[in-house]
Amino acid sequence: MIHDVVIIGGGPAGLAAAIYAGRAKLKGFVLEKMSPGGQVLVTDMVENYPGFMEPISGFELVEKFTAHAKRFGMPIETGEVERIEPVGDQFSLILTDERTITARSVIVATGATHRKLGVKGEQELTGRGVSYCATCDGPFFRDQVVAVVGGGDSAVQEAIFLTKFAKKVYVIHRRDELRAIKILQERAFANDKIDFVWDSIVEEIEGKDQVQAVKILNKKSGKQSRLEVDGVFIFIGIQPITDFVKGLVDTDERGFIKTDQWMRTSFKGIYAAGDCRQKPLLQIVTAVAEGATAAYAVEHDLA
Numbered sequence: 001m002i003h004d005v006v007i008i009g010g011g012p013a014g015l016a017a018a019i020y021a022g023r024a025k026l027k028g029f030v031l032e033k034m035s036p037g038g039q040v041l042v043t044d045m046v047e048n049y050p051g052f053m054e055p056i057s058g059f060e061l062v063e064k065f066t067a068h069a070k071r072f073g074m075p076i077e078t079g080e081v082e083r084i085e086p087v088g089d090q091f092s093l094i095l096t097d098e099r100t101i102t103a104r105s106v107i108v109a110t111g112a113t114h115r116k117l118g119v120k121g122e123q124e125l126t127g128r129g130v131s132y133c134a135t136c137d138g139p140f141f142r143d144q145v146v147a148v149v150g151g152g153d154s155a156v157q158e159a160i161f162l163t164k165f166a167k168k169v170y171v172i173h174r175r176d177e178l179r180a181i182k183i184l185q186e187r188a189f190a191n192d193k194i195d196f197v198w199d200s201i202v203e204e205i206e207g208k209d210q211v212q213a214v215k216i217l218n219k220k221s222g223k224q225s226r227l228e229v230d231g232v233f234i235f236i237g238i239q240p241i242t243d244f245v246k247g248l249v250d251t252d253e254r255g256f257i258k259t260d261q262w263m264r265t266s267f268k269g270i271y272a273a274g275d276c277r278q279k280p281l282l283q284i285v286t287a288v289a290e291g292a293t294a295a296y297a298v299e300h301d302l303a
């Protein structure tokens, strides 16, 4: 069977593409490797999505997106694409379980994943105090002391979230100024449980079976110190999940896919939307808009 469109990734971009593709009566489906939702699924509260003045949990928002996509007839299937092979004016999507799917168009909406620090102890202690998801692991640190690494929106938002559980949250940032938006900065500065460790990088995460401490280097003074913590949450940015289209479509040096304003990539018939795409603003609202645009472009181009 040849599908009009296969949407790879079931985050906000993919689900919005599904709503628009479904309404346009395109035949196809969303292919998601885990549960639909992407990074939003593990976001505690969303307070900047239009129409939801009261913060809504990421989980609940994703449930609404998923139900909405299904309502317009777009199924959500489970599977992970290993590679895409162009065959004439169609595409063969080869899945990791060796299934092959044939489609006339592909929307890549695979999003992004967290970056790693790359220091000693990080890998060994992941799941034993080192985490990349405060919503998933925060409750394990009730009345304990945790460190958050990073200074962007994710680090600051999640540090605030972690104060619901932890008795102390240290935010370790490599500069003396946060990258996060002002509203999050103000909330973090006003929170008694949060202390900032400025101009500092984590050199090592220590612990035998569980995290016990982080070794810190102050870049300005050159002084090394050791901070005893029970957990380390790392939020130092994201990297796009685009390895499977490497060499097929143009990306920037970090792997984000380049598109035109119709979300068309450099390869005819392949579109990209959401956090895997090169763009200035990574938000649910932009992901959704790009998913809609990509589906519209597919409809237009197929016609």
Ligand code: NAP
Pocket: 048, 117, 149, 150, 151, 152, 153, 154, 155, 157, 173, 174, 175, 178, 179, 180, 201, 235, 236, 237, 238, 281, 282, 283
């Ligand atoms: P980000 O904005 O890229 O920030 C990454 C932070 O980690 C920066 O403060 C950076 O320091 C620091 N960092 C990077 N590499 C590091 C390293 N090797 N060692 C130590 N620190 C390092 O990433 P993000 O916070 O994950 O956010 C990703 C995107 O999602 C952004 O566009 C953000 O706006 C968006 N987002 C939005 C919300 C929201 O709207 N509420 C929530 C979460 C995320 P420097 O500042 O020195 O570069």
